[in-house]
Amino acid sequence: xxxxxxxxxxxxxxxxxxxLARVEGMLKKVKVKLPDVVLxxxxxxxxxxxxxxxxxLSVYESDFDFVEEVEMxxxxxxxYVESMEDLKQSGLYDPETAKPEDKKPPTEESVIKTLLxxxxxxxxxxxxxxxxxVLQIVPIRTISEYVKALNKNKTITIKRGQINAYVPGExxxxxxxxxxxxxxxxxxxxxxxxxxxxGTDAPDLSPGMKTNEKLDTQLNKFNKYYAGRGVSGIDFxxxxxxxxxxxxxKPTNPxxxxxxxxxxxTKTMLNGESIERExxxxxxxxxxxxxxxxxxxxxxxxxxxxxxRPTIMIKI
Numbered sequence: 389x390x391x392x393x394x395x396x397x398x399x400x401x402x403x404x405x406x407x408l409a410r411v412e413g414m415l416k417k418v419k420v421k422l423p424d425v426v427l428x429x430x431x432x433x434x435x436x437x438x439x440x441x442x443x444x445l446s447v448y449e450s451d452f453d454f455v456e457e458v459e460m461x462x463x464x465x466x467x468y469v470e471s472m473e474d475l476k477q478s479g480l481y482d483p484e485t486a487k488p489e490d491k492k493p494p495t496e497e498s499v500i501k502t503l504l505x506x507x508x509x510x511x512x513x514x515x516x517x518x519x520x521x522v523l524q525i526v527p528i529r530t531i532s533e534y535v536k537a538l539n540k541n542k543t544i545t546i547k548r549g550q551i552n553a554y555v556p557g558e559x560x561x562x563x564x565x566x567x568x569x570x571x572x573x574x575x576x577x578x579x580x581x582x583x584x585x586x587g588t589d590a591p592d593l594s595p596g597m598k599t600n601e602k603l604d605t606q607l608n609k610f611n612k613y614y615a616g617r618g619v620s621g622i623d624f625x626x627x628x629x630x631x632x633x634x635x636x637x638k639p640t641n642p643x644x645x646x647x648x649x650x651x652x653x654t655k656t657m658l659n660g661e662s663i664e665r666e667x668x669x670x671x672x673x674x675x676x677x678x679x680x681x682x683x684x685x686x687x688x689x690x691x692x693x694x695x696x697r698p699t700i701m702i703k704i
Contacts, residue, residue, distance in 0.1 A: 460503055460515070463584070467523035468496045470633070478537040478632050481527045481577065490577040493525055494704055499582055502702060510617035511700050515584055518698070522587030522633075526625050526701075528579040530572045531563045534628045538680060543635045550635075554674070554681040562669055562684075565662045566624055580704050583626050586697040587633075589643050590654040594696045603668065603694060604687035607659060610696050621659030622697040624682075627671045631680050642673040642680065646693060655685075655693045663687070 472493070475481040481493065494502070507515075515521045535555055542550040571578055593599065596609050610621065622630075634642040644654050658669035667684040672693075674681050685691070 457504060459521075460507070460512075461500065463521055463523050464496070464500050464503065468499060468525065471523060471525045471629075474629065474633050474636055475525070475527065477541070477636055479540055480529060480534070480537045487576060491528075491579050493527070493580055494582065498704075499523075499525070502582055502704065503584070506702060507700070508618055511619065514614070514617060514619050514698050514700065518586045519588040519592065520586065521584055522630070524581075524583040524585065524626055524629050526581040526583050526629065527577045528570050528572050528581065529577055530567050530574045531624050533574065534625055538628050538632055541632055541635045543640050549678075551677060551679045554677075554679055554683065556683060558684055559669065559682060561664050562661050563624070565664075570625075581625075582702040582704060583699060585622055585626050585630070585699040587630060587643070589634075589641065589645070591656065591695040591697055594698070599692040599694075600690060602688055602690050603657070603685060604666075606694060606696070607657070607663075607668070607687065610659065614698060619698050619700055621657060621661075622699045623658060623660030623701075624669070626660070626699060626701075627656060627658055627682075627697075628680075631671070631673070644672040644695075645675055646672040646681075653693055654695045655691070657685070657694060657696050658682075659696065660699060 472481075476483075481490075486492075535553055539552045566572075594606070594610055595613050597606050601609075614620075630643050634640065644656050646653055646655055655670050655672040658671055661669050664684075666687045668687060670681075670683050670685040672681050673679075685694075
C-alpha cells in the first residue's frame with residue numbers, strides 16, 4: 389500500500405489546482421443535495437487548502453480526504469438508482485416480482501454509510517485513479533442467470549442484429565467454481581454485494597504493465613501492485629453488469645469494443661475468477677457479430693489489447 393509520502397511523489401505540480409477544480413465543479417453541478425456534514429467537510433477542506441496555498445505551506449494527501457468523500461457520495465447518488473434500474477430491466481432483480489425468499493437489496497442510505505465508513509486509504513486511492521469509477525449493486529445469483537439477463541438485452545439492431553453472448557463450454561469449470569464461491573442458488577437471490585469498479589469503455593494499461601508482456605507477467609504485476617489494498621480483478625457478475633448497463637444506454641455503448649470498430653480494441657481480463665489450466669477469462673464486445681464474448685485466454689499469450697479493471701467488493 390502506498391504511503392501518503394509515496395502518493396505525494398506521484399502528484400503532478402498542477403494536481404492541487406486540478407483536484408480543487410474537480411470538487412468545486414461537483415459541488416456546483418450535482419443535482420442532489422449533499423448532507424450537511426459532507427457539505428461542511430467539503431467547504432472546510434477547500435478553505436484549509438486555499439489558506440495553505442496562499443501562505444505557501446505544504447499541502448498533504450490527508451488534506452484531500454474530503455475530496456474522496458464528496459466524490460464517493462456523488463458516485464453513489466448518481467449510480468444507485470441507475471444500477472437498480474439496470475437490474476430491473478435485465479430481470480436480475482425487480483422489487484415488484486421479487487420472491488419472499490430473495491434477500492432484499494441494500495438501501496441507498498446503507499450503501500452510502502457502508503462505503504464512506506469502510507473504504508480504506510488504499511481503496512480510496514485506487515478509486516481516485518479510476519478513469520470512470522462505477523458503483524454496482526450486485527445480486528448473488530448463478531452465472532447462468534446473469535448470462536440469460538445479458539442475452540435478454542439485445543439492443544443492437546445494426547447489420548443482422550445482436551445475438552446471444554459467446555460463452556463456450558470450456559468456461560463450465562470456472563463458472564461452477566464461481567457459483568460455489570458465491571453460494572449462489574438458481575431461482576433466488578442469496579445475498580448482495582456493493583462494488584466499485586473501473587467502468588470506462590476502454591481501460592488504460594495498469595501501472596507498470598507493457599503491451600509486449602505475456603499475460604502471466606501482467607497478472608503478477610497486477611497482484612503485486614494491488615496487494616494488501618482490498619482490491620481484486622473484475623468477476624463475471626460485475627463485468628456482465630457493465631455490459632448490460634452499456635447496452636441499455638441510448639445510444640448503446642458496450643465496453644471493450646474489440647471487433648467492429650477502431651474505437652477501443654481492448655479486452656478485459658476477468659482475473660476476479662479462477663484460472664484454470666493456465667487460462668484466464670477474457671471479456672469483450674464483438675461488434676462484427678455483434679455479441680458479448682466471454683472466452684478463455686492462455687497465460688503464455690502476448691496481446692496488446694489486454695486490460696484490467698481494479699474492483700472493490702463489499703459483501704453485505
